[in-house]
Amino acid sequence: MNRRVALAVAGLSLVLAACTAGSGAGSSSPAAQSSHKPVTLTVWSFFTGRELRQFDSVLNGVKKTAPWITINSVGGKDPTAILRAINSGTAPDVAIEPGPDDSAKYCATGAWINLNPYISQDHINLSSLSPPAALRYTSYKGDQCSLPMLSDAYGLYYNTDMFKAAGITSPPKTFSQLEADAKKLTKKNANGTFKVVGFDPLQSFYESYALDYGIYSGAAWYDSAGKSALASDPRWAQLLQWQKSFADWYGYNNLVKWLQSVGGANSEFSASNAFETGKVAMEMDGEWRVAFIASDHAKIHYATAPFPVADNVAGNYGAGQIGGTIIGIPKGSPDPADAWQVVKYMALGTHAEESLGELLKNVPTTYPSLKDPVLSSNPGFDTFLKIFANPHSGYKQITPLGTADGDLFSSFVDKYLAGSIPNLKAGLQSVANQINRQAQLG
Amino acid sequence: MTRIDVAEFPPAVHPPASRRARRRRRHLRRYGVVLLFMSPWIVGLLVFTLYPTIASLYFSFTHYDLLSSPQWVGLSNYRFMFTDPLFWQSLRNTLWMVVFATPLQVAFAIGCAMVLVRVRQGVGIYRTIFFVPTMVPAVAATLGFVFLLNPTGPIDRVLSLLHIPQPIWFQQPNWSKPGLLMLGLWGVGNTMIIFLAALLDVPKELYEAADIEGANAWQRFRNVTLPMISPVIFFSLVIGVIYGFQYFTEGYVASGGDPSTLGSPQGSLLFYSIWLYQNGFQYFHMGYASAMAWVLFIIIMATTLVLVRSSRRWVHYQGGFL
Numbered sequence: 213m214n215r216r217v218a219l220a221v222a223g224l225s226l227v228l229a230a231c232t233a234g235s236g237a238g239s240s241s242p243a244a245q246s247s248h249k250p251v252t253l254t255v256w257s258f259f260t261g262r263e264l265r266q267f268d269s270v271l272n273g274v275k276k277t278a279p280w281i282t283i284n285s286v287g288g289k290d291p292t293a294i295l296r297a298i299n300s301g302t303a304p305d306v307a308i309e310p311g312p313d314d315s316a317k318y319c320a321t322g323a324w325i326n327l328n329p330y331i332s333q334d335h336i337n338l339s340s341l342s343p344p345a346a347l348r349y350t351s352y353k354g355d356q357c358s359l360p361m362l363s364d365a366y367g368l369y370y371n372t373d374m375f376k377a378a379g380i381t382s383p384p385k386t387f388s389q390l391e392a393d394a395k396k397l398t399k400k401n402a403n404g405t406f407k408v409v410g411f412d413p414l415q416s417f418y419e420s421y422a423l424d425y426g427i428y429s430g431a432a433w434y435d436s437a438g439k440s441a442l443a444s445d446p447r448w449a450q451l452l453q454w455q456k457s458f459a460d461w462y463g464y465n466n467l468v469k470w471l472q473s474v475g476g477a478n479s480e481f482s483a484s485n486a487f488e489t490g491k492v493a494m495e496m497d498g499e500w501r502v503a504f505i506a507s508d509h510a511k512i513h514y515a516t517a518p519f520p521v522a523d524n525v526a527g528n529y530g531a532g533q534i535g536g537t538i539i540g541i542p543k544g545s546p547d548p549a550d551a552w553q554v555v556k557y558m559a560l561g562t563h564a565e566e567s568l569g570e571l572l573k574n575v576p577t578t579y580p581s582l583k584d585p586v587l588s589s590n591p592g593f594d595t596f597l598k599i600f601a602n603p604h605s606g607y608k609q610i611t612p613l614g615t616a617d618g619d620l621f622s623s624f625v626d627k628y629l630a631g632s633i634p635n636l637k638a639g640l641q642s643v644a645n646q647i648n649r650q651a652q653l654g
Numbered sequence: 655m656t657r658i659d660v661a662e663f664p665p666a667v668h669p670p671a672s673r674r675a676r677r678r679r680r681h682l683r684r685y686g687v688v689l690l691f692m693s694p695w696i697v698g699l700l701v702f703t704l705y706p707t708i709a710s711l712y713f714s715f716t717h718y719d720l721l722s723s724p725q726w727v728g729l730s731n732y733r734f735m736f737t738d739p740l741f742w743q744s745l746r747n748t749l750w751m752v753v754f755a756t757p758l759q760v761a762f763a764i765g766c767a768m769v770l771v772r773v774r775q776g777v778g779i780y781r782t783i784f785f786v787p788t789m790v791p792a793v794a795a796t797l798g799f800v801f802l803l804n805p806t807g808p809i810d811r812v813l814s815l816l817h818i819p820q821p822i823w824f825q826q827p828n829w830s831k832p833g834l835l836m837l838g839l840w841g842v843g844n845t846m847i848i849f850l851a852a853l854l855d856v857p858k859e860l861y862e863a864a865d866i867e868g869a870n871a872w873q874r875f876r877n878v879t880l881p882m883i884s885p886v887i888f889f890s891l892v893i894g895v896i897y898g899f900q901y902f903t904e905g906y907v908a909s910g911g912d913p914s915t916l917g918s919p920q921g922s923l924l925f926y927s928i929w930l931y932q933n934g935f936q937y938f939h940m941g942y943a944s945a946m947a948w949v950l951f952i953i954i955m956a957t958t959l960v961l962v963r964s965s966r967r968w969v970h971y972q973g974g975f976l
Contacts, residue, residue: 292935295720295938299720317721318721322722416918468825469805472805472806472825612719613937614937614938615936615937616936619915619916623740623915623916623917623920623921626921627920627921630919630920632827632920646738646739646740649734652734653731653734653933653937
């Protein structure tokens, strides 16, 4: 290569490297001390409209514990916006994301600072405050780069009138009971279309996300070597075989047509939601549905229960999929010690957690706030508080892959349930290989 | 012999150094003014085109997650591409759109333009009706088609009344891309307007000559119209192919507006640009996404070159260019 060209390429590489974010993984550097001087902190969250106003009303309460802090709350910031800000050195002092999927990447790259030094400095015993599953999805390899601020918990919603009419006295606790009840509850119109579907086992139906079923079947997402366990853990294959035979009873296309006839996937967060309009007897959904049913004035009688589990892990009944909002401090914050005051107040403060739970209708994430009488007195909502506190509840193991593993698996399940995958084991192996290769990718 | 007096040809006198310097300064000043006026464009080119282009080429050889410094990994992103089943699936879906949708859209646009050329009354109204769909934003148009092609939507109801099987368009892999193809045909007004102009530009004498020679309608179309509008067909094909390879919005919206569904139903709407976007901005695999972008660039460039080379055989320029 011409020497000048070589020098130009080398120079360009240096410039490009200099123009990109540079940092290593987060290290446990000593916690900075707050000077208690008046400071304005910028807090970015994904909340908008009414939710942002409610969130701000709680956030501004930080002044009670740290009067020198003034908050500048900015809503409507999604994870990509936060990432761009970190990358360009304009990150907010405190960032809030709607899901825990990015927390491993933030920890691994040091994009959000490790909170352990601050937690130790304040002598906080996190395990006495939050369930272990919530701490797992906010940390990676021992670094606590975020804290759970609010969570979702998933359970079973069932129509009590339909249960009574079908002679079913209690909600199903296992997959086989769920299937049997669903078949009893399914009703057809004269033209053969579904009048009521007992339970839609397709993952395209609202919150029925394939990977979430791992919690209910006891299947592991990754093995001890950190490789995808989709092929090596036989419970995944068993789960999918059950799901497919269940879907085949209805007919895959019949279920797809039925969902479209009730407004498609977009009807989930509208008053035409299939459960709220009595077109489906049972569904997996999050705790927020309690508030939606009330605000939509749905004319149904319903109850909530933990979602059924696979027959071979019946002892896990009561647990469920959990996971939700995370809060942390992006690197580059000039006042990390003051930012920690905000994080601590919002994630670990009982009053803040209770208020957020009551206003936003989500599950608070600390043990004391789970006892909030306002939330626990609602029998529909109380189910989800118990699911969150259940030691077997959890979220998919987080990795720097973010949502890629879930998306790839979900795409595979979509094809398998439609009958496009002839060999389940080979298919699962292929997805596992793909996930493992994605983990190597840059 | 004429005697030439050397005194008539005095030795060349070079301008003094100060004058040369003045002239050079004047030149520089002139270049400076030119550069000053061009600077907005030059800065734009350097910052918004050249730098991103070179940066993406560099990133394509790195492991880059947007959060830490890129690490040189050589060709591994390119090697991964060939073992990535979703890369191939997205490429197949995209090629389907390029191969089927682009020629069909061009043919449909020609057909519409030919019909409009013959309209005698209310031409403006018809032109507007055909053109209006192109003014509808792609997202709104796609959502409209998702509604129209819903199993309970008007089209399937009509099919039901006629006792014709009703596909679940955007929920069945075999029907999802044809659904988008119909959307593309509906929005063909832009191309149609260009063909309309080209058709009106064909000299009448050529048709008169063909009539005298006894040519029928098909022969007039085949031997007069098509050759005369072939430059516009070529232009539309090149633009259509480039657009087809970059197909994104309609596929993204029709698959649910959520890239994590990976081109639902069953990956049939996972187009190349969607998989690229998903890797770059959802999974933060910016190195891999950059490699995909460069492969796409090479594919588009190669296809365009093939079209340009083939055009020498079938595109006729009235002015005799090429």
